[in-house]
Amino acid sequence: MTEVYIPSCLRPIDSTGLKNLSEQGKANPETIKTLKSKTVLEGQFKNLNYIRGLDPIIVDEPPGLLGEDTAPNPSEMALLSLGSCLSVGIQANATARGIPLHKLEIELEGDINITAVWGTGDIDPNKLLGVREVRAFFTIEADCSKEELEDLVQHATKWSPVANTYINKVPVKPHLVS
Known part of the structure; x- marks a missing residue:
């Protein structure tokens, strides 16, 4: 993995803006946005x-x-999307909890069987496709205890939209347009 320069103090997010977004979510819990x-x-x-x-x-x-x-390939893009989503969640929740972050790095490993070769290889109907397991390794430096960091990581993972896309079944509905 390539080393990346990280400044000693991470640029904070707008805590007032975060509070406003949180209040909007609480006021309208059924809101769905189409990406x-x-x-x-x-x-x-x-x-x-x-x-x-x-x-x-x-x-x-x-x-x-x-x-x-x-x-990156599509599966790697999904993995880096997960890492970015977890990072956003940790930053948001650290801000909400008043925890200043000094360093946040997440290394992810995902295991995938590619022998189906997009449906042209081994297409055993019982084959489980997609990423089968993701391991996330968090390196965080912050002004709080290790227990608080552990809770922060678990909470951010539980509420991550991308983590939940991996965890939960999501129907994909193909439609040929032309």
């Missing part, structure tokens, strides 16, 4: 992914999976 993205195949296995008005996010496969190795 949208568009994926356009460039060629081979390289895809350009568009979200909101942001620059495209590239997703590719490594050479061992016949890609050009220009970007």
